[in-house]
Amino acid sequence: MAEHPAYPVGLRLSGRRVVVLGGGQVAQRRLPALIAAGADLVLVSPEATPSVEAMADAGEITWERRGYADGDLAGAWYALIATSDPDANRAASAEAERHRVWCVRSDDADAATAWTPATGHSEGVTVAVLTTDARGRDPRHTAAVRDAVVEGLRDGTLVAPHHRTRTPGVALVGGGPGDPDLITVRGRRLLAEADVVIADRLGPRDLLAELPPHVEVIDAAKIPYGRFMAQEAINDALIEHARKGRSVVRLKGGDPYVFGRGMEEVQALAEAGIPCTVVPGISSSISVPGAAGIPVTHRGVAHEFTVVSGHVAPDDARSLVDWRALAALTGTLVILMGVDKIGRIAETLIAHGRSPDTPVALVQEGTTAAQRRVDATLATVAETVTAQDVRPPAVIVVGEVVAVGAGAPPDAARPAPAGSDPQK
Structure with missing residues (x-):
């Protein structure tokens, strides 16, 4: 035998x-x-x-x-x-x-x-690998083949098209902060199976180059009708392509529900009767500070962190942020989309009691090859942004955690606040 x-x-x-x-x-x-x-x-x-x-x-x-x-x-x-x-x-x-x-x-x-056999699973498929020659069995090689096949199916590098009719629909995929390796396994697999990809400017652009030639890629930033009608146009494009029986991926930066207007798209699709899957992504609010050596929480320094949008200034009637309350907190403040408003934001936080010496870090193009970190304080951040030509996209971190870790400047180390907890 x-x-x-x-x-x-x-x-x-x-x-x-x-x-x-x-x-x-x-x-x-x-x-x-x-x-x-x-x-x-x-x-x-x-x-x-x-x-x-x-x-x-x-x-x-x-x-x-x-x-x-x-x-x-x-x-x-x-x-x-x-x-x-x-x-x-x-x-x-x-x-x-x-x-x-x-x-x-x-x-x-x-x-x-x-x-x-050495077995693995990926989205309803079981991969089982056996050595065909009993005289040359190599369990480690068999397991390695299994792992390679399963990983390829999961991350989309091994594309196995569905030949049976697929149910058309839309997947809202959080692409992560920019590094293509930080998209989720499920997100990458859905991207590999897509017929149409509607991509954000801040999504992991390098992944688009890996798509097969037949995949239609639509730049959401260039959809017509003007800035304030762009979301409606994106919704219409999602519905249009899904109704044509196509598998559509809406590739978004970060997480679809963290300032990504993902729920607006989900609601529009639901009203149109289009099935939709939401794939969470790694939010830049946590990952970008981490990539720059900044923990958003740290024992003895910060017990909470708050993420806010800075796309409108504190004195703008459209702002929904309680900046007075934020100034009273002792934890970390992470501000997204706030580069051009950081001067007024810093002034408001200081006016409501936050120390002008509070450390601030701006991390531009986080997790990408172009990443850079610029440090300042609330008192100096406005002039620093101008002097250092900091541009979006950038994540702004305000708080003592900026001075923690290997990413902080040599003179930024500070002792933990008095009365901080020695253990957590």
């Missing part, structure tokens, strides 16, 4: 008796998949690992606390033999052969009638 390759097959074990002999590490690794398959699982072992015991306590398996006895495999469809007793393993394997029960042996694969 060793001269012939194994025949791959998928076993449908739901409701069927499966016997596992041995409750050690092998059983601990294999049982979850058998449970997920719906098998009627019987574990025969005098002992078990804590994780296996927890499965029994939860009623996921039936545990018979004893050693193997002849007849244990009667009525079984499949058996996993993984005890530490070679004699018991051989006897159980012989019983499986007599009863024509497919049997996996953890101690001697050549004596088994079945092998467990």
Whole structure:
């Protein structure tokens, strides 16, 4: 039998008796998949690992606390033999052969009638990899092939088009702060499967170059009708392409719901009867400061952080931000879209009690190759922005956390505030 390759097959074990002999590490690794398959699982072992015991306590398996006895495999469809007793393993394997029960042996694969493939899962697809030549089995290579295939399916680098009709719709995908590696696995996979991509200027632009030639890419920043009608035009474009039966991805920077107007698009699609999936993204409000060496919270320094939009000034009637309340907080303030308004914002925070010496960091083009960090204080930030020619997109961080970590200037280190907690 060793001269012939194994025949791959998928076993449908739901409701069927499966016997596992041995409750050690092998059983601990294999049982979850058998449970997920719906098998009627019987574990025969005098002992078990804590994780296996927890499965029994939860009623996921039936545990018979004893050693193997002849007849244990009667009525079984499949058996996993993984005890530490070679004699018991051989006897159980012989019983499986007599009863024509497919049997996996953890101690001697050549004596088994079945092998467990290296498996992985990606969006309804199970990838199972077997070495075809029994004489040259290499479990590490098999697992590496499995990992490469699954990772490729997940991140979209291995594109497997759907040939059956797909349900048209829209996916609002948060692309993250700019670095293409920071998009989520699900977001990248949906991008790889798209027919149409409507992309924001702040989305991970490098990913667009990886799309197949047939994918239509629409620059949302160039959709006509003017600045204040742009969102309505984007909504119309999403609906139009989805109604043509296309798979549409709305690629947005950061997270769709963090100043991304994602809910407006979801509502427009719902009113039009278009199915929509929202894929969260890594928000620049946290990731960009982190990439510049700034933690938005830090033990003994900041117990909270607040994210606000700075696209309108504090004295603008359209502003919904309570700047007086923000000035009274002692934690971190993260301001998005506020570069051109930072002077008036700083003045307002100082007027309401925030110290002029409060550290401020501006991180431009965060997580990209063009990232740069400029440090200032509330008192100097307006002139610093002008002098250093800081331009959007930039994330502004206000608070003592700016002086924490390797990213801070050498003279910016400050002691923790008096009375701060030594442990958290």
